[in-house]
Amino acid sequence: MSKSLSILIFVVMSAFFACFFAYPIWAALEAAFRGPDHRFTLQYITEVFLNELYREGLWNSFVIAVWSTLGSLAVALPLAVCYVKFAFPGRALLNSLVLMPMILPPFVGAIGVKAMMGQAGALNSLLINLGLMDALHPTDWLGQQRMLGIIVMEVLHLYPIIYLNAAAALSNLDPALEEAAANLGCNAWDRFWRVTLPLIMPGVFAGGTIVFVWSFTEMGVPLLFDYDRVTAVQVFRSINDLSGNPFPYALVTVMLLFSTLFYLTGKVMFGSSSSGGGGRATTSRQTAQLPAWAGWACTAFFAGVTFLAVLPHLGVVLLSFSKDWYGTVIPHSLTLEHYHDALGHELTLSSIANSLKYSALAMLVALILGIGVAYVSVRTKIWGRQILDAMAMLPLAVPGIVMAFGYLAMTREGQPFHWLMLGEDPILLLVIAYAVRRLPYVVRSAAAGFQQVSPTLEEAAQNLGARPEKALWRITLPLVAPNLVAGGLLAFSFAMLEVSDSMILAQQAAHFPITKAIYSLVLALGSGPNLASALGVWAMIFLAVTILGAGVILGKKLGALFRG
């Protein structure tokens, strides 16, 4: 690539980031520090810390994040080790099923969970039928243990991110290192703790941070559980009262402060511990053959976790078919009426169309930007390429709700970016928001592609007279296409499932994306949850087809994409 083009990409990227990443964050922060007399003030921030409810919200968000991360680690690490080290029945199939929990936004799963865990829900009915519970005193799981419910939902939804990271890190690990430790007399357990784990820590850390920040700022699940003492929900509750109320902005500022702090702490503590483990494996890893019982134990473990993870989905599916699910393990009468009502609902078609439109455009934007960033940072040596790369990864550390708030703040009437609203249509805003938030996945997958494809191929083409751009277009891009498709696909799927931006930025029914349509269907009188489930099932099928379809086409693992 010519140097001028690289510099151009660098400049364009920086400008884009300045406008749509740095500026919105600034716009959200600014309002938190500007007093009524337009002067700098800290009183709103102090008020946030003085207020016990806000403090408790922060604390609860933190607790949820910590436990969700630990829970995801506890589930995902053993799975990853089993997968990489051992051969067991159904290994390939189970590995591909791990992605299953990700095809449904967790708040939709929460509808299913609420139906199953209610006082007259499936779980209690099961326990009563089994004689394990007194029918007169059923446990109110959701009434008393809402925080636990939220954590469980988050873990079941997010563990695949750590799993994919850890599995990718483990497969890239040079088995010679472990063998060396074994030769020196180290037992398997110590080997794992002292050799393997430290070496895969960067990968695990990358996944862990995503899970941490994600659950720290998650809004949909606590909303569905009616759990108000969480910062993200407190912010969401106050968005109808933006003018004249600086507290939502102050809360957002505090939230950003903490997530950055956690991210940096994590990075300092775990991120750089990989020293000698990098590089390609010198010998290929052999998966160990286990005795039959141990093999089946692995299978059962995998299948059990996956079953638990799809339980909410199962609940959603059952709910979508049930007429009245009350006091029985499975609904006693089934109906298709909810599908008729939900898919025929006024919001549905337009929201599907909107989501497809927003997500496809966002994917395109993310792909273009991502290829540019990855190429510059991998293939060129211009100054500041690492900064560019780091910039593109930053959206992982910034909570979606902060970004959404910033976009809202910077497009208010009278602000320089007000024209982005196109009157009242949030399409540009949502596309940019989705694209920025999903950019890291695309950048990582594109960068991985560029690293694997030798630059000599491109150089050969240039020697034969092709201009650098043509060489890139005709030689390198086709070779990295699978990576790009995979990255783009993830960007697309996540954009389809995006919650925070959608909830905050799309204010009119005509512009609702599918997640917000589902959320508003929940509130419909009478059969609201059933309708929402029916639409949720549709979304699940659509995303499953998309992801599995991409898997079929590519025949490649999607794992390496989450390596932040």
Add this chain to the structure above:
Amino acid sequence: MNALLQHPRTRATLVWLGRWRKEVAVTGAMLLTMTGPFLLKPEQSTAPARYDRRLVIITPHHDRIREEFGQAFAAHWKETTGQTLFIDWRVPGGTSEIAMLIKSEAVAAFQQHWQRDLKREWTPAVAQACLNSKASPDDDARKAYLASDVGTGMDVFFGGGAYDFEQQAKAGTLVAGDGQKTGISALMKKHPAWFGENGIPEKLSGEPFRDPQGRWCGACLSSSGIVFNRDVLRRIGIDDDPTAWANLADPRYYGQIALSDPGKSGSVTKALEMLIQQQMQIAVDRLKADPTLKLTPEELEARGVAEGWDAGLRLILRISANARYFTDFSTKIPLEVARGDAAAGMCIDFYGRSAEEGVRKADGTSRVGFVSPLGGTSISVDPIGMLRGAPDPELATAFIEFVLGEPGQKLWSFRAGEPGGPRHHALRRLSVRHDLYTSENISRMSDGGEAPFEKALAFTYHPERSATAFSAIRFLVRVICVDSHDELHTAWKTIIDAGMPERAITVLEDLTRVKYETATGSIAKTLSSRDKVQETRLARELGDAFRTQFIRAGTMARRGL
């Protein structure tokens, strides 16, 4: 056929398909998924891609009401004018949230107008005054706002409670129109009979039904009540269906009451106000019956009101202590009760009736029931009004005319499928126009036997007693009960387990900080000042005090005091 198969083009296609079979299969599967919504899409949409005119309605009304009214009005408009309408529903949340949104948008719009058109400096004082009904009538900002046509981009505010409409009308965000072509003032001229004593009276048993100036008007009736689940009641050892608000304070209901946050839902605030009003009435009656008291009628009223306020808040505190948790939308209350997650909840009448209908068995029995507490609720209205600076005032007026006219009133009250009634679901609301309760109409109504205009006489609403405290009720319940629910709920459990020790209960229910004078005085003042910093600070101080108090009560109960 064979020739066709042998044709080079066909073969090329087949080869191509063979090569790309995976891709084709995946694309096919995706398209197949897409067909469902396309085949089922509503044949008549109120959000068409191309439209002639747009009507923006902000509403807390639920889905079914929006659907029935949207489609019926769009069809009606198409028929009379040939124009295609786009009905743009905005549903940002419950009534309280809408009220906040409208004011916040109006201030933002006025700021633009003030700075850009009037070239004046925007100061905190201007921001305070422009929507403040108590601002001096000579205040420049207030005058400029009332004279202006700055809008929020929305045409109609549809549904909620009379209180919020009165507040919006006072602030100036709702307008009566020009009296000729637009607004309710014009409709009052066009259809004087609708607005007479036999149509929509100005007041009924003390409840305002419409604004005399025409800035808003009741569109249907509503009352508050208790929705309950008989299965859960029996399970927790309660044999009789609840009949009064006070029943819900029974400790046996612990963790089994569904409530929603009054800071978000107008209907719950209304129910709470009714509860307080009833206690005030009881207190006044008791004082009147006491011959030893030598009080002037004013003193008696004042004392009764203050005592009733305390008693009402105490009741609310106990009911909240029983609450499972506070939901964000009042529609969730009947849902949770029907699902068996709660024994009872406070909700608006038609939610309760719809929930009962939703789970009714073939034999006509239902596990869910709804009751209007005797003497514990007034009949009030869900109003409609035109917003200042409505983009299309003519269309807005036509919609209001449609809602108040026979077609709209029939949609509210008729059974589904009756001529003129709703198409899919009965809305189970009551018509606001007395003249429409003819025997022929009543036979077609889902709840024709309710006779609301007659029942309304059983309860006299005294707006003067709680109107000044309405926003304080919302605020106090949020601070004391919702925000502090964890502490309250835990303390209450300890007290119940300890056998209801009196001293602990006294500490728990200590309401000296929020006496009637304070609530209508300093608290109401802070709330109306629109100063968020002050309000947040007040909420924090009160909340902290009450949380400490609850925790102390819990500790006392544990020690057996």
